[in-house]
Structure formats: C-alpha cells, structure tokens
Amino acid sequence: LKGNVILGEPRNLACLAKTWKDGSSSKVCLKEINENEGVLLTEKLKAVDYEYREEVHWTKSQGLLGTGSFGEVYKMEDKQTGFQCAAKKVQVEHFRAEELSTCAGVTHAKVLPLYGAVKEGQWVTIFMKLMEGGSLGQLVKQCGYLPEDRALDYLSQTLEALEYLHTHNILHGDVKADNVLLSGDRSHAVLCDFGHAAQLHPDGIRNYLMTGDYVPGTETHLAPEIIMGKHCDFKIDIWSSCCMMLHLLNGYHPWIKYYNHPLCLKIAKELPPLREIPPSCHPSTVRVITSGLEKDPTKRASAAELRKKTCIALKQVGGLQSSWSGEYREPRCLQ
Numbered sequence: 001l002k003g004n005v006i007l008g009e010p011r012n013l014a015c016l017a018k019t020w021k022d023g024s025s026s027k028v029c030l031k032e033i034n035e036n037e038g039v040l041l042t043e044k045l046k047a048v049d050y051e052y053r054e055e056v057h058w059t060k061s062q063g064l065l066g067t068g069s070f071g072e073v074y075k076m077e078d079k080q081t082g083f084q085c086a087a088k089k090v091q092v093e094h095f096r097a098e099e100l101s102t103c104a105g106v107t108h109a110k111v112l113p114l115y116g117a118v119k120e121g122q123w124v125t126i127f128m129k130l131m132e133g134g135s136l137g138q139l140v141k142q143c144g145y146l147p148e149d150r151a152l153d154y155l156s157q158t159l160e161a162l163e164y165l166h167t168h169n170i171l172h173g174d175v176k177a178d179n180v181l182l183s184g185d186r187s188h189a190v191l192c193d194f195g196h197a198a199q200l201h202p203d204g205i206r207n208y209l210m211t212g213d214y215v216p217g218t219e220t221h222l223a224p225e226i227i228m229g230k231h232c233d234f235k236i237d238i239w240s241s242c243c244m245m246l247h248l249l250n251g252y253h254p255w256i257k258y259y260n261h262p263l264c265l266k267i268a269k270e271l272p273p274l275r276e277i278p279p280s281c282h283p284s285t286v287r288v289i290t291s292g293l294e295k296d297p298t299k300r301a302s303a304a305e306l307r308k309k310t311c312i313a314l315k316q317v318g319g320l321q322s323s324w325s326g327e328y329r330e331p332r333c334l335q
C-alpha cells in the first residue's frame with residue numbers, strides 16, 4: 001500500500017487537511033483503513049518512501065503528556081533521526097481542518113510551532129514542538145494557585161499570542177491554562193491547540209458559530225455573547241483569557257464555586273465573576289481582569305489593550321519576583 005506523506009509547506013498541509021474531514025464521512029473501505037497521507041513541515045521528521053506510520057517510522061515514547069481537544073498527547077521519537085516532539089492523535093471524525101489550516105502558516109514566539117500532520121487510516125496525528133514544562137493547567141494543579149506576578153506574566157504572554165492571532169484574523173476559541181504550554185524552566189509560555197480555532201472573515205463570526213461547525217470551548221471560560229447566540233468575534237478569547245487568570249490566581253475555574261451546572265445560564269444572566277478576584281490583588285490587576293470580563297464585547301478590551309494593562313500591573317506589583325521553589329499553595333477558600 002503506497003503512502004502519500006511528503007515534506008512540504010504549511011499551505012500544502014492546510015489544503016490536504018480539508019480533505020480529511022469530508023473524506024472520512026464515506027464508508028470505510030479497505031483503501032481507507034491503511035491509507036497514509038500527510039505533510040511534514042520539518043526535515044527532523046522523515047517519511048520513508050512517502051510513508052510515515054506509527055511504530056514503523058515513529059514511536060510514542062513514555063506515557064501520556066496530556067490531553068488536548070479531541071485527542072491524547074504523547075511524546076514521540078522519529079526512528080530515523082531520533083528527533084523527539086509532541087504528537088496528538090485525533091480520530092478522523094473528530095478532526096477539524098481548522099486545527100491545522102489556522103496555525104499551519106503561523107510563526108510567532110508565543111504560538112506553538114507545528115511540525116506536520118499525518119493521516120493513517122481513521123487517525124490523524126498532529127506533530128508539534130515538545131514543551132518540557134508541560135501545560136499551565138498541570139502547573140496550577142501542582143502548585144494549588146500561582147503568585148500574582150507569575151499569573152500576570154503568563155497572562156501577558158498569552159495576550160501576546162492572541163494579539164498576533166487576532167491581527168491575522170485567527171480566533172483561538174479555547175483559551176485556558178490547559179492549552180498554554182511551558183518551556184523547561186517555565187519562563188516561556190506558548191499557546192497551543194487550535195482544535196476550536198476559526199479563521200474569521202470581516203463579517204464576523206456569527207455565521208461561523210451558527211453553522212453548527214463550531215464546537216464550544218470550555219464551559220467555565222465561555223463568553224456571555226456565545227451563550228446568548230449574539231454576534232461573536234475575537235473578544236471571546238479575551239473573556240476566556242481572564243477566566244484563565246482567575247483560575248491561575250484561585251486554583252479553580254470561575255463560577256463552579258458558586259453555581260451548579262448548567263453554568264451557561266448563569267454566565268449569560270449574572271454579573272461578571274469579579275467577586276472571584278482575590279482581595280489580595282493589586283488594584284491594577286483588578287483593572288486588568290475587570291476590562292477583560294466586560295459582558296459587552298464592544299466595551300471589552302482588545303488583546304493589545306489588555307496586554308498593555310497587564311504589563312503595567314506586572315510593574316506595579318514589582319515585576320517577576322516570586323521564585324520557582326514551586327511550594328504548594330492550598331487553592332483559595334471562598335471569600
């Protein structure tokens with residue numbers, strides 16, 4: 001069975017990925033079961049005779065790194081080059097071409113580099129840079145909650161990524177600590193997982209969200225306008241980034257300490273969860289979260305505006321001071 005895995009360009013991957021979604025809806029014939037096609041974007045991952053198969057040309061090493069949207073993430077090694085990176089395996093029926101078409105051509109210090117993607121039968125494997133520090137979500141679980149300066153620094157780096165993506169008309173759609181990955185020394189953060197992403201056109205996202213192709217992000221981080229079915233745009237990522245900020249500062253997601261499921265009714269009806277901002281926070285940190293949790297998206301800060309406010313707040317709290325002894329802090333109790 002001949003494969004069709006090539007070393008190529010991001011645009012090759014973007015257009016091939018679009019055929020993976022609809023192609024799969026047809027019945028699974030013999031050809032499909034063993035089909036192997038894809039585009040690798042780096043020489044460090046080497047296809048052999050146009051094939052790149054698990055256990056044959058690459059293998060999962062060690063255990064699970066984490067779980068992304070629609071799939072588990074493993075550390076993998078290319079058998080020929082010995083190069084190691086991260087790989088997310090997604091069943092083709094859960095695969096969204098936007099995961100690749102939105103970020104394939106993106107190169108930015110705060111956005112995780114994509115190394116390629118390959119379809120093998122009913123599985124799509126997406127390869128990306130290995131981040132030794134794991135996810136910010138794992139760090140919060142480990143530490144309980146983060147000191148204010150660290151939380152502000154990670155928010156600022158996330159907003160840098162959003163500023164770039166929004167400028168390129170890309171909406172991430174699931175900004176949360178689990179989708180922010182850290183370098184080995186935890187000083188650098190990058191945004192990953194474009195499984196909920198969308199390429200926005202000037203007429204806004206309304207039709208996109210309403211076409212049913214949209215898969216909502218994490219419920220506790222959903223902006224009110226999504227729930228109300230109102231016009232949506234990049235501002236939904238800003239709301240989510242400040243929900244993430246509350247998660248970093250408290251050690252738990254917003255809303256869940258005060259309400260039962262279904263949360264979305266409360267998020268649409270209630271005031272923004274500003275009471276969940278820890279009382280110990282500096283006034284300028286309060287200003288950052290308040291301007292990101294504006295219910296009216298037209299009044300809500302943009303990524304660029306919020307990043308400026310975040311940098312000011314970080315200076316006001318004295319910059320990055322807290323060390324990485326990583327001592328555990330019990331998640332904050334209710335005020």
Ligand SMILES: N#Cc1cccc(-c2csc(Nc3cc(F)ccc3O)n2)c1
Nearest residue numbers: 065066068086087088130131134135193
């Ligand atoms: N390296 C790494 C690492 C460690 C822990 C979690 C994650 C993680 C969380 S979401 C996530 N998404 C993702 C990972 C891929 F390898 C490829 C595409 C992806 O969308 N990865 C990555």
